[in-house]
Amino acid sequence: MAYVVPPPAVVAIPVAGGDDSFPVRRIICVGRNYEAHAREMGKDPTREPPFFFTKPADAVVPDGSAVPYPPETKNLHYEIELVVVIGKEGFEIPEDKALEHVFGYTVGIDLTRRDLQSAAKDLGRPWDWGKAFDNSAPISPIQPVSKIGHPAKGRIWLSVNGAVKQDGDIADLIWSVPEVIAFASRSIRLKAGDVIMTGTPAGVGAIVEGDKVEGGVEGVANIAITIARPQT
Ligand code: MN
Numbered sequence: 001m002a003y004v005v006p007p008p009a010v011v012a013i014p015v016a017g018g019d020d021s022f023p024v025r026r027i028i029c030v031g032r033n034y035e036a037h038a039r040e041m042g043k044d045p046t047r048e049p050p051f052f053f054t055k056p057a058d059a060v061v062p063d064g065s066a067v068p069y070p071p072e073t074k075n076l077h078y079e080i081e082l083v084v085v086i087g088k089e090g091f092e093i094p095e096d097k098a099l100e101h102v103f104g105y106t107v108g109i110d111l112t113r114r115d116l117q118s119a120a121k122d123l124g125r126p127w128d129w130g131k132a133f134d135n136s137a138p139i140s141p142i143q144p145v146s147k148i149g150h151p152a153k154g155r156i157w158l159s160v161n162g163a164v165k166q167d168g169d170i171a172d173l174i175w176s177v178p179e180v181i182a183f184a185s186r187s188i189r190l191k192a193g194d195v196i197m198t199g200t201p202a203g204v205g206a207i208v209e210g211d212k213v214e215g216g217v218e219g220v221a222n223i224a225i226t227i228a229r230p231q232t
Pocket of ligand 1: 029030031079081110197199200
């Protein structure tokens with residue numbers, strides 16, 4: 001048997017401190033997981049069940065990238081997020097076993113075409129074109145649990161051209177990492193290679209070509225990207 005077109009390459013994120021890398025299966029994102037961000041998006045931050053959207057594996061770009069300004073938007077937003085990567089398959093994972101499925105943690109930016117996302121919300125359409133575009137998931141090298149444990153608190157921040165725009169703490173996640181894993185695994189079987197972006201704190205905003213975007217989660221990882229001229 002032969003493939004009729006070349007099969008897609010495995011997308012991989014480097015594991016910090018060595019030559020190993022983590023193969024990405026898909027990216028699962030949590031919506032509105034910090035109260036102040038839910039409020040800034042015009043939503044009531046009561047503890048409704050978490051909800052999810054996804055990005056394709058090949059939306060990943062490495063730390064240090066020059067990310068082309070994406071097409072079809074005039075309102076590209078940054079969202080700094082704690083990222084959890086799954087190392088062990090599971091379905092209906094109980095909360096008290098959830099962390100056993102985590103290989104490691106890092107930080108990423110959920111780049112968002114906010115104008116397309118807002119239009120989709122208004123029209124009752126899917127969010128995909130606002131969220132799941134090319135290069136929409138800059139993600140830093142992964143820190144294995146064996147090295148950093150399971151971070152439950154620590155500053156999460158993002159700056160644009162040196163000015164701090166987002167400044168929160170991962171202790172303020174509405175749904176904690178074990179809760180997110182438990183909820184997601186009731187709807188889908190989580191598998192090794194799955195990447196979970198856990199949501200962003202308040203302070204999201206627009207970026208344009210030439211901007212330098214830096215961020216991090218204290219005790220986990222930092223990330224820096226620049227926004228480059230549109231792709232051709
Ligand atoms: Mn997000």
